[in-house]
Amino acid sequence: QSSLTVYGVADAGLVLERGGDAGAVQKLGNGVASSSRLGFKGKEDLGGGTILTFILENGYSIDTGAAKQNGALFGRQALICVTGEAGALSVGHQYTPFYKTLNNVADPFATGMAGNAQNIFDDTTRVDNTVEYITPRFHGFSADVQYGFGETAGNSAANRYIGASGTYENGPLTIALAHQQRDNATASAHSRNTMLVGRYRFGDVTGHLAHACNRDVLGSESHDTMLGVSAQMSGADRLFASVIRHHDTTSAQRNAVQAALGYSHALSRRTDIYAAYGHIRNSSTAAFHVGTAADTGSGTTGVNLGVRHVF
Amino acid sequence: QSSLTVYGVADAGLVLERGGDAGAVQKLGNGVASSSRLGFKGKEDLGGGTILTFILENGYSIDTGAAKQNGALFGRQALICVTGEAGALSVGHQYTPFYKTLNNVADPFATGMAGNAQNIFDDTTRVDNTVEYITPRFHGFSADVQYGFGETAGNSAANRYIGASGTYENGPLTIALAHQQRDNATASAHSRNTMLVGRYRFGDVTGHLAHACNRDVLGSESHDTMLGVSAQMSGADRLFASVIRHHDTTSAQRNAVQAALGYSHALSRRTDIYAAYGHIRNSSTAAFHVGTAADTGSGTTGVNLGVRHVF
Amino acid sequence: QSSLTVYGVADAGLVLERGGDAGAVQKLGNGVASSSRLGFKGKEDLGGGTILTFILENGYSIDTGAAKQNGALFGRQALICVTGEAGALSVGHQYTPFYKTLNNVADPFATGMAGNAQNIFDDTTRVDNTVEYITPRFHGFSADVQYGFGETAGNSAANRYIGASGTYENGPLTIALAHQQRDNATASAHSRNTMLVGRYRFGDVTGHLAHACNRDVLGSESHDTMLGVSAQMSGADRLFASVIRHHDTTSAQRNAVQAALGYSHALSRRTDIYAAYGHIRNSSTAAFHVGTAADTGSGTTGVNLGVRHVF
Numbered sequence: 013q014s015s016l017t018v019y020g021v022a023d024a025g026l027v028l029e030r031g032g033d034a035g036a037v038q039k040l041g042n043g044v045a046s047s048s049r050l051g052f053k054g055k056e057d058l059g060g061g062t063i064l065t066f067i068l069e070n071g072y073s074i075d076t077g078a079a080k081q082n083g084a085l086f087g088r089q090a091l092i093c094v095t096g097e098a099g100a101l102s103v104g105h106q107y108t109p110f111y112k113t114l115n116n117v118a119d120p121f122a123t124g125m126a127g128n129a130q131n132i133f134d135d136t137t138r139v140d141n142t143v144e145y146i147t148p149r150f151h152g153f154s155a156d157v158q159y160g161f162g163e164t165a166g167n168s169a170a171n172r173y174i175g176a177s178g179t180y181e182n183g184p185l186t187i188a189l190a191h192q193q194r195d196n197a198t199a200s201a202h203s204r205n206t207m208l209v210g211r212y213r214f215g216d217v218t219g220h221l222a223h224a225c226n227r228d229v230l231g232s233e234s235h236d237t238m239l240g241v242s243a244q245m246s247g248a249d250r251l252f253a254s255v256i257r258h259h260d261t262t263s264a265q266r267n268a269v270q271a272a273l274g275y276s277h278a279l280s281r282r283t284d285i286y287a288a289y290g291h292i293r294n295s296s297t298a299a300f301h302v303g304t305a306a307d308t309g310s311g312t313t314g315v316n317l318g319v320r321h322v323f
Numbered sequence: 324q325s326s327l328t329v330y331g332v333a334d335a336g337l338v339l340e341r342g343g344d345a346g347a348v349q350k351l352g353n354g355v356a357s358s359s360r361l362g363f364k365g366k367e368d369l370g371g372g373t374i375l376t377f378i379l380e381n382g383y384s385i386d387t388g389a390a391k392q393n394g395a396l397f398g399r400q401a402l403i404c405v406t407g408e409a410g411a412l413s414v415g416h417q418y419t420p421f422y423k424t425l426n427n428v429a430d431p432f433a434t435g436m437a438g439n440a441q442n443i444f445d446d447t448t449r450v451d452n453t454v455e456y457i458t459p460r461f462h463g464f465s466a467d468v469q470y471g472f473g474e475t476a477g478n479s480a481a482n483r484y485i486g487a488s489g490t491y492e493n494g495p496l497t498i499a500l501a502h503q504q505r506d507n508a509t510a511s512a513h514s515r516n517t518m519l520v521g522r523y524r525f526g527d528v529t530g531h532l533a534h535a536c537n538r539d540v541l542g543s544e545s546h547d548t549m550l551g552v553s554a555q556m557s558g559a560d561r562l563f564a565s566v567i568r569h570h571d572t573t574s575a576q577r578n579a580v581q582a583a584l585g586y587s588h589a590l591s592r593r594t595d596i597y598a599a600y601g602h603i604r605n606s607s608t609a610a611f612h613v614g615t616a617a618d619t620g621s622g623t624t625g626v627n628l629g630v631r632h633v634f
Numbered sequence: 635q636s637s638l639t640v641y642g643v644a645d646a647g648l649v650l651e652r653g654g655d656a657g658a659v660q661k662l663g664n665g666v667a668s669s670s671r672l673g674f675k676g677k678e679d680l681g682g683g684t685i686l687t688f689i690l691e692n693g694y695s696i697d698t699g700a701a702k703q704n705g706a707l708f709g710r711q712a713l714i715c716v717t718g719e720a721g722a723l724s725v726g727h728q729y730t731p732f733y734k735t736l737n738n739v740a741d742p743f744a745t746g747m748a749g750n751a752q753n754i755f756d757d758t759t760r761v762d763n764t765v766e767y768i769t770p771r772f773h774g775f776s777a778d779v780q781y782g783f784g785e786t787a788g789n790s791a792a793n794r795y796i797g798a799s800g801t802y803e804n805g806p807l808t809i810a811l812a813h814q815q816r817d818n819a820t821a822s823a824h825s826r827n828t829m830l831v832g833r834y835r836f837g838d839v840t841g842h843l844a845h846a847c848n849r850d851v852l853g854s855e856s857h858d859t860m861l862g863v864s865a866q867m868s869g870a871d872r873l874f875a876s877v878i879r880h881h882d883t884t885s886a887q888r889n890a891v892q893a894a895l896g897y898s899h900a901l902s903r904r905t906d907i908y909a910a911y912g913h914i915r916n917s918s919t920a921a922f923h924v925g926t927a928a929d930t931g932s933g934t935t936g937v938n939l940g941v942r943h944v945f
Contacts, residue, residue, distance in 0.1 A: 016329055016634060018638055018674065022688040022714050024725045035788025040725055040763040050674060050690060052329065052361060054634045058590050064632055066333040068361060068383065070707065072690065076762040077708035077727040085381065085396070085707070086388035092333045092630060103335045103351055105388040140387040141351040165621055166346025279680050310787055319714060321686055323638060323676045327640055327945060363640065363672060365945045369901050375943055377644040379672060379694065396692065396707070397699035403644045403941060414646045414662055416699040451698040452662040476932055477657025 020050040024074045025286070025318015027304060029311030036311065042073040043306030044318045045124040045276070045286045047080065049088055062096040073306070080306060089138070100146045109144075109156040109177035110205060111137045113190035117179070118209040118222035120240035120252035120274075124305035126290025126314035127272025131303050132256045133236050134205055134226045136192055139173045152182045162195065169199035184213035196229050203229040207236075216244040220254070233261045248278035258300065266298035274316075282323065288316040331361040335385045336597070336629015338615060340622030347622065353384040354617030355629045356435040356587065356597045358391065360399055373407040384617070391617060400449070411457045420455075420467040420488035421516060422448045424501035428490070429520040429533035431551035431563035431585075435616035437601030437625035438583025442614050443567045444547045445516055445537045447503055450484045463493045473506065480510035495524035507540050514540040518547075527555040531565070544572045559589035569611065577609035585627075593634065599627040642672040646696045647908070647940015649926060651933030658933065664695040665928030666940045667746040667898070667908045669702065671710055684718040695928070702928060711760070722768045731766075731778040731799035732827060733759045735812035739801070740831040740844035742862035742874035742896075746927035748912025748936035749894025753925050754878045755858045756827055756848045758814055761795045774804045784817065791821035806835035818851050825851045829858075838866040842876070857881045870900035880922065888920035896938075904945065910938040 027041035042048055051069035058064055069088040071080035081087025084105075091104030114123065114135055121127035130137075141161040147154050155178045162171030177190035186209075193204035207224035220240030227233050240254035253273045260266040272290035279285060290302040292312045302314030338352035353359055362380035369375055380399040382391035392398025395416075402415030425434065425446055432438035441448075452472040458465050471484030488501035497520075504515035518535035531551030538544045551565035564584045571577040583601035590596060601613040603623045613625030649663035664670055673691035680686055691710040693702035703709025706727075713726030729737075736745065736757055743749035752759075763783040769776050782795030799812035808831075815826035829846035842862035849855045862876035875895045882888040894912035901907060912924040914934045924936030 018329070018640070020674075020690075022676075022690075024714050029787075032787055036790075037785060037787040038783055038790055039785045040765065040783050052331075054333075054632075056591060056593055056632065056634075058594060064590075064594055064630075066632060066634070068331075068333070068388075072707055072712060074712045074714065074726045077690075077703070077706045077710070077712035079707040081388070083394070083705070084388045085383055085390040088388070090383060090385045090388035092335050092385065092632060094630070104385045143351065161349055161351050163348060163350045165340075165343055165348040168347075168349055279686075280678060282678055283680060283686055319686075319716070321676075321678065321688060321714060323678075323688070329640070363642075365644075365943075367902060367904055367943065367945075369905060375901075375905055375941075377943060377945070379642075379644075379699075392699070394705070395699045396694055396701040399699070401694060401696045401699035403646050403696065403943060405941070415696045454662065472660055472662050474659060474661045476651075476654055476659040479658075479660055 015056060016052060016054045018050070018052055019323060021046045021048055021320065021322050022074060023048050023305070023318060023320040025316055027307070028315040029302065029309055029313070031312030032301070032310035034310070040075040041304050041307060041316065041318060042075040043071070043080075044304040044316045045284075045320045046122075046322075047071050047088070047306040048074045051089070058094075060096075062094060065093045065095065067091050067093075071306070097148065099148050102144045104142065105138060105140050106142045106144055106158065107138050108136050108173075108175045108192055109158055110175050110190045110192040110207065111135055112156070113177050113179070113188045113207060113209055114222070117186055117188050117211050118207070118220055118238060118240070120218070120220050120242040120254050121272065121288075125272070125274045125286065125288035125316050126302050126304065127252070127254050127270070127274050127288055128303055128305060129222070129238060129254065129256060131290070131292065131309070132258050132268060132270050132300055133224055133238070134234070136173070136175075136194070139175070142173070149181070152180050154179050162199075164197070167199055169195050170197055171195060172199075186211040201229045201231075203227065218242045235259045235261070250276045258298070260298070265296045267295040268298045268300045269293045270300065270302070283319065283321045285319050286316065288314075290314045326367060327363060327365045329361070329363055330634060332357045332359055332631065332633050333385060334359050334616070334629065334631040336627055338618070339626040340613065340620055340624070342623030343612070343621035345621070351386040352615050352618060352627065352629060353386040354382070354391075355615040355627045356595075356631045357433075357633075358399070358617040359383050359385045362400070369405075371407070373405060376404045376406065378402050378404075382617070408459065410459050413455045415453065416449060416451050417453045417455055417469065418449050419447050419484075419486045419503055420469055421486050421501045421503040421518065422446055423467070424488050424490070424499045424518060424520055425533070428497050428499050428522050429518070429531055429549060429551070431529070431531050431553040431565050432583065432599075436583070436585050436597065436599035436627050437613050437615065438563070438565050438581075438585050438599055439614055439616060440533070440549060440565065440567060442601070442603065442620070443569050443579060443581050443611055444535055444549070445545070447484070447486075447505070450486070453484070460492070463491050465490050473510075475508070478510055480506050481508055482506060483510075497522040512540050512542075514538065529553045546570045546572070561587045569609070571609070576607045578606040579609045579611045580604050581611070581613070594630065594632045596630050597627065599625075601625045637678060638674060638676045640672070640674055641945060643668045643670055643942065643944050644696060645670050645927070645940065645942040647938055649929070650937040651924065651931055651935070653934030654923070654932035656932070662697040663926050663929060663938065663940060664697040665693070665702075666926040666938045667906075667942045668744075668944075669693050669710070669928040670696045673711070680716075682718075684716060687715045687717065689713050689715075693928070719770065721770050724766045726764065727760060727762050728764045728766055728780065729760050730758050730795075730797045730814055731780055732797050732812045732814040732829065733757055734778070735799050735801070735810045735829060735831055736844070739808050739810050739833050740829070740842055740860060740862070742840070742842050742864040742876050743894065743910075747894070747896045747908065747910035747938050748924050748926065749874070749876050749892070749896050749910055750925055750927060751844075751860060751876065751878060753912070753914065753931070754880050754890060754892050754922055755846055755860075756856070758795070758797075758816070761797070764795070771803070774802050776801050784821075786819070789821055791817050792819055793817060794821075808833040823851045823853075825849065840864045855883045857883070870906075872898045880920070882920070887918045889917040890920045890922045891915045892922070892924070905941065905943045907941050908938065910936075912936045
């Protein structure tokens, strides 16, 4: 079928982790800068400006060949989307607006390598059973709302997920506000996260700022603040860095600070090599780890060196 | 390779279920009208009128991205087939002749949506370890026989499956007789099903009639009778309905009646939207549920609203 | 993407096994001559004689549709490779040099059908978390070294795998030496295998000779010796046979001898049919079984009859 495309990412590298409870470890990392994936997507023009697309995207571990996302075949994305002048309506297993804001706008590491903002930020990457609507952009403003069915018989609020984001773009400036909440299995309580993000492109240098307020299902609150910068060097080289501070408002004071530096060099339009360093200083009993795009990690220091091929 | 084709179905919709033991539930249905699938098929001309084909077909849940069929990668179909003037011989993980008769001839819902005949009919959709032979059609007659190895060491009859169907087609008329039986793990008993099906196309309206006799492995007998109709409306619209009566001959009298109505509207040759309603009245302790193409369901009333894209 | 290729093997046949503990069994074999597989591979020219390739290769059972390799999605191969004048460097889930020597050089059955050398030889087919380097061929010599990270925190030697092979090719002659060793979970001991292989092509007839020395993690030693022959008959037919003797040096004397004969007939460049017979005589409490390419088997006699299609 002419409209079907097979695409993906093959990313592998060396990952050194230090400071974990069980000691240092050297790994062959799978999906360090970007999670390795294989996807199938298709498109049909339904006429009248309406386009139907579908995406089936698998995540795999290149070091073992196994499927990621607890073995789900298309654990990254599985959706049908109808796009027209009135916006885009999609259903399936989809990224959350919260994750997209963190990944696309906030994080200079784009949730990859040792500096992955998800090492610290409390984030739901994707949700099952979702219906999502994205508005067209109007004077720079757009909105994205998502509802995930809890699919609990007798209690439609149990396990449900609600997410939304609003974005304003104007030339070099992007500002986004994202929110998500998920009810527990009896709908007696819900966790929630709210994040405000700003990004400004000063020529080849981009500044990133993000602040998130989190409340878990037991009512404990915390805050995450990120300051990031990325610089497109002459030609193929890119440098990026971020500092993230996690502030625990409870008496346990499980605070943490992450600092990370990354570098990538494009060998071609589709292939780059990269290196990164990240370190987390946990306070009290905080137990944050330096991970990568595809791995949550086991140490408080992480070093990455790898190659990423996009196909 | 020029002969390889990637194909599939992406089908998703809203499914409302009422009357289940745990209460009503709203779901994002995966594969409501047709089960969502991704397949790879290829063909080689071996000369002399002989064609080799293979099919590897995965079933997935578009609401979670997970593989269906208990996680089997190609859980829908995996087979090699050699076709020639003498018929088609295939081996692998294949549809049963019984299922093909139910799906292709008997059921106006084509085993999809709330009216899926499989909600009531006792049916084996596919079997492992099968060898199947389909005759050419001769004066309207054709036959399909299938043997599934039990693969039990020391007892070749244990767990084996035997299926067959005979079909007569003459212009608007199709009549088919299908049978299947499966031995239990010690080959001390077997379940069996026999079904007679008739279909007649009166112009744009098609009538469907099916009657099945079932005997389970313990010897209990039941009967299923279906009356169905489908109508191709002007242009892109199709209406279909069926009534199915399940008669339990045992003293438990677990009888049931299902009635269902469906509608589909083609947006293009490859995409349609659909709606369906189905209801089951269970008697005694009968516990039949209104499902969809891909889901067995939890309620006695089901409402579907969705979109199906074939690629 | 123009550089992406979808490829694979669909292989199925009848497999009769006799002499197993639970009695004889008839099976629909999945991957008898070659394991059934579906792969995706791609290539990018990075310039300067450097080529990047990736391979994602699934193994599946055509009799059930399930994934092989304990359900791993790309359980056969998952790797990125950079190839240039200085050789090939690859990372991922890869074949071992030991297996490649056994499969490509030593075994006239190419580790398939009832004569699969892996029925007897102690062999690791593939390893996770590997980095591998293959030298260019220089005056007929080439080398292949592989390191598999154990990925055990606090003990970098635990569970690690080391493999290497050296090959000399000169016209009809190939000689190869392969070695592998794997540390146990505490790195207190390791198993190891060393194999010397010779192959000589006398026109259409090829002779194969292999001898392996094995020491398991407890220190028990054994030897495997294989004598094989394959003959390309006129046109499309090929005959091959091997005898393998396993000598257990411990007092348990779990010795065995396997003898096997195989035949294949090419129907086209991509499809062949095949038949094979293999028998193992176990001494003492030895419990070797006649398997196939994809199945370890349950009997001491195996008969195969099948078809293999490469796409």
